[in-house]
Amino acid sequence: MAGRFRVVERVCVKNCFHIALLMLCSCAVVDGQDSAFDIKHWRALDDRDISALGRAVMRGSAGSWIHAETELFTYHTATRQRLERVAREAEWTYADVSRRLGLRAVEERGHLFVVENEGDWARVMRAAGRRADGVALHVGREIFILRDQHTGASYVDIPHEMVHYRLWQAYGREDLPLWLEEGLAVFLGWESALAYQQTRGLNLYRQQEAVEETDWFPWSELFAMKTYPDKPVRTAAFYRQTGRLLKEVVDGIGEERLGALVETLVHGQQSLRHVLETEYGWSAAEVDAMKERVEQAVKQPVQRAD
Numbered sequence: 198m199a200g201r202f203r204v205v206e207r208v209c210v211k212n213c214f215h216i217a218l219l220m221l222c223s224c225a226v227v228d229g230q231d232s233a234f235d236i237k238h239w240r241a242l243d244d245r246d247i248s249a250l251g252r253a254v255m256r257g258s259a260g261s262w263i264h265a266e267t268e269l270f271t272y273h274t275a276t277r278q279r280l281e282r283v284a285r286e287a288e289w290t291y292a293d294v295s296r297r298l299g300l301r302a303v304e305e306r307g308h309l310f311v312v313e314n315e316g317d318w319a320r321v322m323r324a325a326g327r328r329a330d331g332v333a334l335h336v337g338r339e340i341f342i343l344r345d346q347h348t349g350a351s352y353v354d355i356p357h358e359m360v361h362y363r364l365w366q367a368y369g370r371e372d373l374p375l376w377l378e379e380g381l382a383v384f385l386g387w388e389s390a391l392a393y394q395q396t397r398g399l400n401l402y403r404q405q406e407a408v409e410e411t412d413w414f415p416w417s418e419l420f421a422m423k424t425y426p427d428k429p430v431r432t433a434a435f436y437r438q439t440g441r442l443l444k445e446v447v448d449g450i451g452e453e454r455l456g457a458l459v460e461t462l463v464h465g466q467q468s469l470r471h472v473l474e475t476e477y478g479w480s481a482a483e484v485d486a487m488k489e490r491v492e493q494a495v496k497q498p499v500q501r502a503d
């Protein structure tokens with residue numbers, strides 16, 4: 198696959214996910230259902246075509262691996278319980294994210310790897326020349342998730358990476374602007390995580406730090422960014438700013454028009470302001486007011502649902 202597509206790699210660092218707190222409501226958690234997944238040995242898999250990084254992850258993790266295949270993914274995890282929880286979440290969020298982005302399913306199976314140990318993860322990622330501070334990674338048709346019991350990343354990582362994966366499937370050959378891709382992953386990933394956890398009787402809340410004036414990205418800089426910021430505090434600011442921007446845009450146009458907006462922004466090479474004004478009937482003052490709301494929102498801490 199790597200030969201046919203421009204490889205798009207998105208590493209999601211801890212700042213992005215260390216925002217989710219779980220609050221149990223009184224409903225029962227619907228885990229422990231009968232298995233819907235047929236556990237297989239590696240040699241029995243239809244698709245064993247994984248990347249060098251995938252092989253390194255499997256070699257570099259302590260313990261053995263188990264596998265299962267669906268139409269959407271081949272799953273690779275350490276335990277059956279992990280596989281079932283992760284696979285249920287991935288299958289559900291694939292459909293949910295696709296609906297929100299107005300994308301049809303495609304006949305292509307991805308791979309989803311879950312690493313159970315932060316030390317194994319960091320060692321493999323460093324050896325592969327990748328950021329070791331990440332907790333999730335999407336590269337082409339592979340998604341890598343760290344599910345160490347000491348990380349707090351278990352509720353947002355799969356929906357977030359699913360947005361990256363679906364955008365790659367739909368637009369992988371195009372230059373998707375970084376602000377748009379990460380903003381969609383942050384905003385839709387959170388919305389999808391909320392919706393999925395509600396099906397399990399759980400409510401998610403999050404806490405986010407205020408973005409300081411010195412870390413705020415001027416709009417022209419944000420829209421032109423091609424690479425992620427190096428400093429964690431600026432990365433956190435980038436995620437908050439882009440995620441909030443997408444929330445304001447979707448609140449303004451309606452989620453049912455989001456897919457068309459993304460398509461226009463990707464193919465048209467036009468600015469967000471131009472598209473909102475010419476195709477969605479916003480006035481210049483309305484675009485300015487929306488940006489102002491983003492600015493006000495991210496310069497405040499978030500204590501609960503937002």
Ligand SMILES: [Zn+2]
Pocket residue numbers: 207208209357361379382383
């Ligand atoms: Zn991301």
